[in-house]
Amino acid sequence: MSTVDPVALRKLRANKRPGPMSILLALAFQFIGGLAAGYGWPHLAVLENVEPPALAMTAIIVSIPLLVLSSIAWTSVAMRHSKLGLALGGTLAWLGAALGVAAAALQLDFPPVLIWVGAGCLAVSLFLGILGMVAARTRRTIAQREATVMSTGTMTSARVTDKGYLSFSDSAKILTTVTFTFHDAGGTQRWVQRPLLVTATEPVVDGQETTLWYDPLDPGNDKKIVVKLAKDMPLRRP
Numbered sequence: 001m002s003t004v005d006p007v008a009l010r011k012l013r014a015n016k017r018p019g020p021m022s023i024l025l026a027l028a029f030q031f032i033g034g035l036a037a038g039y040g041w042p043h044l045a046v047l048e049n050v051e052p053p054a055l056a057m058t059a060i061i062v063s064i065p066l067l068v069l070s071s072i073a074w075t076s077v078a079m080r081h082s083k084l085g086l087a088l089g090g091t092l093a094w095l096g097a098a099l100g101v102a103a104a105a106l107q108l109d110f111p112p113v114l115i116w117v118g119a120g121c122l123a124v125s126l127f128l129g130i131l132g133m134v135a136a137r138t139r140r141t142i143a144q145r146e147a148t149v150m151s152t153g154t155m156t157s158a159r160v161t162d163k164g165y166l167s168f169s170d171s172a173k174i175l176t177t178v179t180f181t182f183h184d185a186g187g188t189q190r191w192v193q194r195p196l197l198v199t200a201t202e203p204v205v206d207g208q209e210t211t212l213w214y215d216p217l218d219p220g221n222d223k224k225i226v227v228k229l230a231k232d233m234p235l236r237r238p
Helices: 006-015 020-046 054-079 087-107 112-152 228-232
Strands: 154-162 173-183 189-199 209-214 225-227
Touching: 020 054, 020 087, 020 112, 054 087, 087 112, 112 209, 112 225, 173 209, 173 228, 189 225, 189 228, 209 228, 225 228
Parallel strands: none
Antiparallel strands: 154 173, 154 209, 173 189, 209 225
C-alpha cells in the first residue's frame, strides 16, 4: 500500500534525465575502454612471437567488456537527454585509443605501423567530434524552428490515419512512423509523417486526435509543421 501512485512514479523515473554522475561515469569508461584497447592490442600485433607484458594482456582482456558495457550505458544516457550527442561517447573512446596506441608505440620504440594506427584513431575521434557538433547544431536549429512555428503559426487539429504498427509483442516500446492528416486554412487536406517512440502504456490508435501547428504562408513545408503527439513521444527525451 502506498500514498503515491506507483505507475506515475515509475513513469517519472523512466523519463528522468540522467544526472551528472551517470554522464561522467559512462564517458569515463568509454575513454578508459578505448585507452586499454589502444594500449593492449598493439603489443599483441607487434610482438608476434613474444608473449606481451602482463599489463598489455590485462588491458586487452579488460577493454572488451569495458567498451561494450560503456557503449550500452552511454547510449542509454544519451537517449534520455536530448542535449547529449551519441557521438560524444565514440569521440572519447577513439581519443583514448589514440593515446593508448601512443603509449604502446613509446614502449615498443615507435614501430611505423603504430604511428599510422594512432593517427587513424585520432582522425576517427576528430571526425566523430565534428559530427557530434554538427548534430548538436542541427538539433538546436530544429528546436528553434519548432518554437517559432508553435508561437507564430496556425494551430489546428490533426488525426492519426496510420499508427504505423500492428501490436506490441516482446517489447514494451515500438519505434514507428505515424501518419497524420489535417486541413489547412484553405481547406486542403494534407498528410504528414513523424517518427514516434510508442509505449505499451500509451499506445497510439488510428483516428486519435492531436494538435498540429503549421506555417500559414507555407502550409506544405514539412519542416514547418509541428505535431504535438510527436513532441509528446520523442525518440529522445528532452
